[in-house]
Amino acid sequence: MIQKYFKNWCGERLPLDTIRNHFKNKFVPRHRHTIWYYLGGLTVFFFVIQLLTGVLLMIYYKPTMEGAHQSVVYIINEVPFGWLIRSIHSWAANLMIATLLLHLMRVFYLQAYRPPRELMWMSGFILLFLILGFGFTGYLLPWDDIAFYATQIGTEVPKSIPLVGPTLVALLRGGEDIGEATITRMYTLHVFVLPIATLLFVGIHLFLSQYYGASKPITTRPKGKDIPFYPNFVLRDLRTWCIALILLIGVAILMPWGLGEEADILRPAPEGVKPEWYFIPMYQTLNILPARILIFDGETILNSVLMIGGFVVFLLPFLDRKAKQRERNKFILTAGTLVILYCIVITVSAYI
Amino acid sequence: MEKNNRRKILNLIIWGWAGVTSIPFLSTVFRFTSPPKREGPITAAVSTTEEVPPNSGKTVSLGNRPVLLITTPEGERRAFLANCTHLGCVVRYREEENDIYCACHHSVFDIEGKNMSGPAPRPLPQLPIEIENDNIVVTVS
């Protein structure tokens, strides 16, 4: 009774039928690569976890030089389940970047970026940077020594960009050096600017994914009929989320996220300063690059290559002429695979 | 009909169980956000005797709470929790009237802390006080 009344009340005021019809008429292709279609949804799941646990951590975290490390210690030791919430936030951040990168690869290999989904690729590319931004700004917040040096190095990198480099570094640090001004800047980015921007772009991305529906791969044969998005595929997404939740809680509880010693500006750099794994390809390339190549700085070269490369990837849907004609583009697939292989090899080499 | 019923039941179980599943998570969030209990009794020297001469009052903080120290015209020392028993404003000592006054809704307490007029429903809680080498030592629970 009440339920029916409520449904009618809402139905008269909101386009519920339109929405329901939309979901009922949307299908997800079924083929041997369908399993990769869960990665985008998984990334959304981890993002939601980050929002929830992040708000909780904000209650106790203090973005000051004296307060930062101590407040994290307080969260771990004193706040009920504080260690768990923090552990989940740190683990989910890493898992999210992993699923994000895999999602990117699936879109790349199935060439789902081809028309009409250029805007999905471009909004996704921006999301990649926003999420990496979360990782970078969040890393400093506990103010332990590893984080301090990683940020020191990370904010130094843009310095070699011609013209704007030094200004950019000063903007990021809030001064010449890393200090309290850096913490408050990173904090503002981490808890306000990035979440709002990310929510906006996730909204665009998801809206477009509903608008276009899932693409069909170019060559793969379908396996049976397409799966209705609602309820079948939504339930499958939920199933994946349950599995992800179990895994997430499992690692967060069994391998609680640690914390290093409090950063000390005067102490010499400790052994083993490394950024998070997803920044390793860049970091390690910097390590092996000679300081000078011809008349150029090694760093300047790396920055230029990264910027041009980023631009090319951003515009990939427009550059890939063959995908537009629904042909597999061997050249682009090989080039992409080489980049991925390079990143894997260099990451592994940094850890052994 | 049979089939339809079975579907409905499975849906109901799933919704119900999803509710159950949320309990441990919600209770964790609740425990996380619940503030820690106030620490046990704190005893500390909060002022020197010179700073509170006869017929005067002074507000000091102890364990994050305001404490009103007064010395009566006769030289007797007392300490009260300074939050008014009405709605918690901080009270002050009035030399001219020789009483304790809350400006928020005009409650008046006598120098024993007893509520005399105004909306305050209870006397101000009095705190144990000791004098050690010219220091006033107060305990809050």
Add this chain to the structure above:
Amino acid sequence: MYAKMIFTIFVGTSLLFSLDTGPNTVVCDLVVMQVQAGQNNIETKIEFPSFEYRINLLLYFVFPVLILLILLILKIRQLDLHLDDDSRTN
């Protein structure tokens, strides 16, 4: 019918919470994972609950999710039975 369902869910829930695994009931003895003394004599060593405690906690969270997962899989199966019916054209 519904009454039975709701009854079952209630019994299930109470069973779940009588399992002595809730974070409220397990005694949490702390193990020192990483010891270190900060400057200014501020206590900065961090401590995590013991392994036993954490295993219990894990069950407390994971058990209901696992059951939800099984229910979802059942539901997906039920729906998929009709997926290849010809009642719907593609």
